[in-house]
Amino acid sequence: MKKYYQVQTELALENFPFSLPRVDLELIYAIAEVKKAAAIANYLTGNLDEDMKKGIVKACDEILAKKFDSQFVTPAVQGGMGTLINMNVNEVIASRASEISGKKIHPNDHANMSQSTNDVNPSALKIASIRLTKKLLTDLDYLIKVFSQKAKEFKTVAKLGRTHFQDAVPTTLGAEFSSYRNILIRDKKRIGEILNYLYELNLGGTAIGNKINASEKYIEYVYKELEKSIGFKVRPATNLMSQTSSSTDFCHLMVVVTILCLDMSKIADDIRFMSSGPRGGIGEITLPTLQSGSSIMPGKVNPILPEMVNQTYFFVSGKNLTVQQAAEAAHMELAVMFPVIADSVISSLKLISEVMRVFADRCVKNIVANKERCLEHLEKSTAYATLLTPKLGYDVVSKVVKESVKSGMTIRKIILKNKLLKKEEFDSILSKL
Numbered sequence: 001m002k003k004y005y006q007v008q009t010e011l012a013l014e015n016f017p018f019s020l021p022r023v024d025l026e027l028i029y030a031i032a033e034v035k036k037a038a039a040i041a042n043y044l045t046g047n048l049d050e051d052m053k054k055g056i057v058k059a060c061d062e063i064l065a066k067k068f069d070s071q072f073v074t075p076a077v078q079g080g081m082g083t084l085i086n087m088n089v090n091e092v093i094a095s096r097a098s099e100i101s102g103k104k105i106h107p108n109d110h111a112n113m114s115q116s117t118n119d120v121n122p123s124a125l126k127i128a129s130i131r132l133t134k135k136l137l138t139d140l141d142y143l144i145k146v147f148s149q150k151a152k153e154f155k156t157v158a159k160l161g162r163t164h165f166q167d168a169v170p171t172t173l174g175a176e177f178s179s180y181r182n183i184l185i186r187d188k189k190r191i192g193e194i195l196n197y198l199y200e201l202n203l204g205g206t207a208i209g210n211k212i213n214a215s216e217k218y219i220e221y222v223y224k225e226l227e228k229s230i231g232f233k234v235r236p237a238t239n240l241m242s243q244t245s246s247s248t249d250f251c252h253l254m255v256v257v258t259i260l261c262l263d264m265s266k267i268a269d270d271i272r273f274m275s276s277g278p279r280g281g282i283g284e285i286t287l288p289t290l291q292s293g294s295s296i297m298p299g300k301v302n303p304i305l306p307e308m309v310n311q312t313y314f315f316v317s318g319k320n321l322t323v324q325q326a327a328e329a330a331h332m333e334l335a336v337m338f339p340v341i342a343d344s345v346i347s348s349l350k351l352i353s354e355v356m357r358v359f360a361d362r363c364v365k366n367i368v369a370n371k372e373r374c375l376e377h378l379e380k381s382t383a384y385a386t387l388l389t390p391k392l393g394y395d396v397v398s399k400v401v402k403e404s405v406k407s408g409m410t411i412r413k414i415i416l417k418n419k420l421l422k423k424e425e426f427d428s429i430l431s432k433l
Contacts, residue, residue, distance in 0.1 A: 004071045006091040006107065012074045012084035020075040023085050023339075024346040026132065028072045029064055030124035031089045033229045034203065035111060036060035041221035042113045052110055055101030059093045068092055076343040081336050086117040114214045114222075116206040118244055118334055123203040125342050127230055129253060130198050132349035136257070137191060139356045144184045146360040150367060151178040158433055159284060159374035160381050167381040172433050173284070173369050180267045187260040194253050199234050202243035208333035209241030247327040247335040250345050257352060258313075258320040264356070265313035268306035271367070275303055284374045288366040305363040312355045319344035384411045387429055392420055 036057050043053035062068060071092045074084050090107035097105040105111065112120075155174035162168050203226070204219035206212050211219070219236060227233055237243040277283035289301050322344045326337035335341075378384075382401050388411075389397050400420070404411050415421050421429075 001068075001070060004068060004092040004095040005073065005088055006095065008084060008087040008107070009074060009091055012078065012088065016075045016078045016084075018075050018077070020077055021343075023072060023074055023076050023082075023088075024128075024343065024350075025066075025069060025072065026128040026346055026350075027085070027121075027124055027342055028089060030127040030131075030230075031086065031120060032060045032063040032093070033127065034115075034120050034124050034226065035089065035093055036064075036229055037222050037225035038113065038115055038218075039111075040225045041218050044221045045215060045217045047218075048110065048113060051101045051103055052097065052105055055097030055099075055103070055105055056093055056111060058100050059096035062096065063089075063092065068096070076339065078339050081117050081334065082121045082338045082342065083117045085339065085342075086112070086120050114204075114206070114218045116213075118207050119202050119205045119209070119240070121338050121342070122243065122247070122335070123201040123234075125250070125338070125345065126198045126201055127234070129250070129345055129349065130195060130232065132346065132353070133191065133195060133198070133253065133257075136349055136353045136356075137188060139353045139360075140184060140188050140191070140260070143356045143360040143364070144181055144188065146364045147177055147181040147184065150364060151175075151181055154369050157369045157371050157374055158378055158430065160378045160383050167383050169386045170378055170383050170430065170433050173374060175433075176270070180270075183263045183267070184260075187256075187263055190256045191260065194249075194256055197249045197252060199232075200237045200243065200249075201234050202237055202240045203234075204236055205240030205244050209239070209244035211240065241333065245330055245333045245335060247323070247330055247338070247341055250341050251324050251327050254316075254320040254323045254345060254348065257348060258317050261309075261313040261316045261352060264359075265310045268303075268309035268359075271363075272303045272306045275367075282373075282377070284370055284377065286368040286370060287363060290362065305359050308355060309359055312351060315351065316348045319348045379410045379412060382411060384430075387432075388415070388421075391425075391429060396420065 039048060039053050039056035039060070042048035043050060048056075072088055074088050078084060087107060090111040093111040094105045094107040097111070151174045153174070154177055155172060157173040159171060159173050159176075160167055161171035161176075201223075202209055204211060204214045204222060206214050223234060223236060243249075271285070271287070274282050274284045275287045278286065287301075287303055287306075290304055292300070323341050326341045326344075327335065329337045382404060385397050385401050388400075392400075400411055400414050400418075403409070403414055407414075409417075412426065415426060416423060
């Protein structure tokens, strides 16, 4: 393919010759949608002729059809608010639109008409973030569904509940998995609430949000045309300057998805703990064997997907801090550290979605309960004591616990041996788990 980018993109490659990934195509496509809407809006206001409009629209459609992916070459992290991200897109559009229309289309004068990097890039990132967040919520729904299925499957598996890693009270494996499901449901609610902030754009604000070089008619048209392209409603911020000088909507998004990752990591830790062993550890559940766990220890299997969930939290929490610090560096009228914010947000949302889907399909769905092992830990513990106290009284149960610790006998055996309860009464109490 011939080179469609021009001098500003060439300068970006010279100035930022870093070993970094390129700008995410999700952002590029969203910028192309903004450019397409802007071209139509500029035509409707009489500022762009029909041939130029058609050329730009066609070029944008080809970008969205992934025909020019190789032309977007700037590194994901760069200086200057991502001006060269915007110019890379402008140059490709201008070069291709010139071919289509037979007219000289300029990257600044025409492809960037009525726009600025400072309103195009944040608006495009919000569009990309909305899409990726909706995808994340779909994958989260799937993970919630899988935990619900396992909660039902494990409903009657009695086991030892633990606090401080110490024996606590009886519970069921189903109750634990039901708890995991509801933790994720709360995370879903938090993430869903952030979408309302993302629908509010600063598009039309141009350089600092005070609408220089963008008419009111253009702003009216550009939102209408953008909605046709992206398939959902967006709206101009009440104060465009406020959304040009602040990036905290992206901070808000990163905080709630980091909380999701934190909860997933806690759940993954529990799963690793319960599956530890298999013989020298807890061994209450068995994870699917996915690959060899050691290059030196034959037969060893590691909890690789729960560990990946842990590492996803580490990755995203680091990106969350990056976004917060970059947002704090928004001085005066511009949130200037856009590139690292965009890269952090998009890479985090994509990774979380991918990890949740694989974790659900290849790990959680295939967890097997070791019922005998669960019961063994429960019977050997003193956890029945709390459950028996309402029936036998604190003092009686205390003596039973002391005898159990001293003799090594289970609480069940001591209760039945001393005829404190009949077997049917004891089982009836346990059935309330």
